[in-house]
Amino acid sequence: MLAPFKILNTNSVSDAVRELARLGDQAKVYGGGTELLILLRHNLLRTDYLLNIKPIAELGEIRGNDKSVRIGASVTHRRLETDVTIRAKLPMLADAEAQVANIRVRGQGTIGGNLCFNDPHSDPATALLVYDASVTVEGPAGARQMPLRQFLRGMYATALEPDELLVSIDVPCLPAEFGSSYMRIHRLQRPTLTVAAAASRRNGGIEDVRLAVGCVGPTALRLTDLEAKLRSGDPKDSPRIIREAKTYLKKTLQPIDDLLGSAEYKIYIAGVLLERALAQALRIVDKKQDGKNG
Amino acid sequence: MAEQTDEMQMLPVRIAVNGETWQGAIPAQETLLEFIRTRLGLTGTKRSCESQVCGACTVLVDEQPISSCNYLACEANGKAVLTIEGLSRNDVLDPLQEAFMRNIGAQCGFCTPGQIMSAKGLLLANPSPTREQITDWLSGNICRCGAYPAIIASVQEAASGLADRSAR
Numbered sequence: 001m002l003a004p005f006k007i008l009n010t011n012s013v014s015d016a017v018r019e020l021a022r023l024g025d026q027a028k029v030y031g032g033g034t035e036l037l038i039l040l041r042h043n044l045l046r047t048d049y050l051l052n053i054k055p056i057a058e059l060g061e062i063r064g065n066d067k068s069v070r071i072g073a074s075v076t077h078r079r080l081e082t083d084v085t086i087r088a089k090l091p092m093l094a095d096a097e098a099q100v101a102n103i104r105v106r107g108q109g110t111i112g113g114n115l116c117f118n119d120p121h122s123d124p125a126t127a128l129l130v131y132d133a134s135v136t137v138e139g140p141a142g143a144r145q146m147p148l149r150q151f152l153r154g155m156y157a158t159a160l161e162p163d164e165l166l167v168s169i170d171v172p173c174l175p176a177e178f179g180s181s182y183m184r185i186h187r188l189q190r191p192t193l194t195v196a197a198a199a200s201r202r203n204g205g206i207e208d209v210r211l212a213v214g215c216v217g218p219t220a221l222r223l224t225d226l227e228a229k230l231r232s233g234d235p236k237d238s239p240r241i242i243r244e245a246k247t248y249l250k251k252t253l254q255p256i257d258d259l260l261g262s263a264e265y266k267i268y269i270a271g272v273l274l275e276r277a278l279a280q281a282l283r284i285v286d287k288k289q290d291g292k293n294g
Numbered sequence: 295m296a297e298q299t300d301e302m303q304m305l306p307v308r309i310a311v312n313g314e315t316w317q318g319a320i321p322a323q324e325t326l327l328e329f330i331r332t333r334l335g336l337t338g339t340k341r342s343c344e345s346q347v348c349g350a351c352t353v354l355v356d357e358q359p360i361s362s363c364n365y366l367a368c369e370a371n372g373k374a375v376l377t378i379e380g381l382s383r384n385d386v387l388d389p390l391q392e393a394f395m396r397n398i399g400a401q402c403g404f405c406t407p408g409q410i411m412s413a414k415g416l417l418l419a420n421p422s423p424t425r426e427q428i429t430d431w432l433s434g435n436i437c438r439c440g441a442y443p444a445i446i447a448s449v450q451e452a453a454s455g456l457a458d459r460s461a462r
Contacts, residue, residue, distance in 0.1 A: 004321065108346075
């Protein structure tokens with residue numbers, strides 16, 4: 001049984017922001033509610049008001065153009081998994097979304113809630129980091145935009161101020177010559193480790209590469225130093241470079257021992273999945289090339 | 295179901311449960327599971343993990359599977375809820391129920407209502423799923439007895455029965 005609360009419906013972003021400023025700590029933003037209701041049930045959180053943002057139409061929109069897709073904060077995982085725009089323009093995100101928890105969570109939980117909760121064991125954040133996604137948040141002082149990597153501060157922590165609302169996620173499409181791949185291992189519906197990779201080729205070598213790892217440490221991260229080492233290299237050297245980056249991975253990802261595995265195991269698996277995801281991304285590039293030539 | 299107090303926000307709702315409309319006011323914090331089990335006395339839907347992981351409390355809301363333990367009853371206002379009690383019509387079992395019986399798609403049976411409702415949601419969305427689509431969709435319904443092979447066989451059989459019927 002949940003402790004009593006009142007539900008306040010909001011009809012616009014400015015409405016919601018005004019209520020957040022007025023009620024402060026007494027209110028919590030209620031979208032899909034998948035994480036929020038569990039916290040309330042287990043008494044990890046008490047709140048007087050649920051600020052229902054589902055009636056705000058613009059938060060439920062997916063709008064794409066040639067270069068990027070804007071995803072409203074209330075869009076569910078299930079929609080991101082199945083939406084034609086997302087599947088065509090952000091296929092790796094659609095793939096990651098298809099693996100979130102289970103069909104019930106995907107039907108109810110929202111991308112905005114997922115990012116604001118910032119559970120270290122999340123699928124979408126890892127994928128979105130490789131797309132160089134940014135977020136738009138709105139507060140009493142107006143809207144501000146920031147890269148997702150700045151938004152994701154740490155375990156269950158974001159750059160969102162208490163009186164701010166996450167409005168949308170802007171996701172630039174990968175350039176046409178890129179291939180991308182999302183891989184993970186998981187137990188009990190929660191990912192133990194997630195890896196996203198995107199890469200392009202030049203003259204048989206790697207031209208550009210982007211890598212992200214999630215679930216190992218406090219928050220999903222881009223591996224910029226490792227990307228720099230792999231960039232402009234020969235793909236045959238990639239497995240060695242990734243294996244030699246163990247110390248860097250340990251320092252950057254800050255793995256901990258827990259029920260999902262030891263820190264050492266997670267670093268080992270991170271290396272394995274990074275290798276595989278990069279190879280898969282390059283295979284997709286090759287396939288695109290073959291398609292063009294044939 | 296919570297006792298009513300002055301502080302409680304009571305919300306008027308109209309919910310169609312298994313084809314019958316329930317109308318009244320419920321507390322904002324009442325879950326759909328509490329509404330179904332305690333208020334309506336429909337105890338086929340099971341309470342288990344209460345964390346949206348196990349699937350025992352699965353019901354359909356407008357044909358979509360949801361975890362009724364982690365879904366506020368007021369969200370079902372104006373919608374159609376289908377529980378395990380609503381599957382059979384005039385003592386005629388749903389093809390899924392028939393198939394679960396024939397294939398013994400259960401051992402202790404506690405997860406079965408959730409398995410069947412989840413599968414019902416799948417077959418409504420996709421009447422001819424592949425084995426992979428079945429296992430993917432049902433991966434969020436945990437069976438501690440490990441009856442998975444028989445559960446999958448049951449869903450496959452119900453699906454092929456549906457396909458036969460529509461082909462006729």
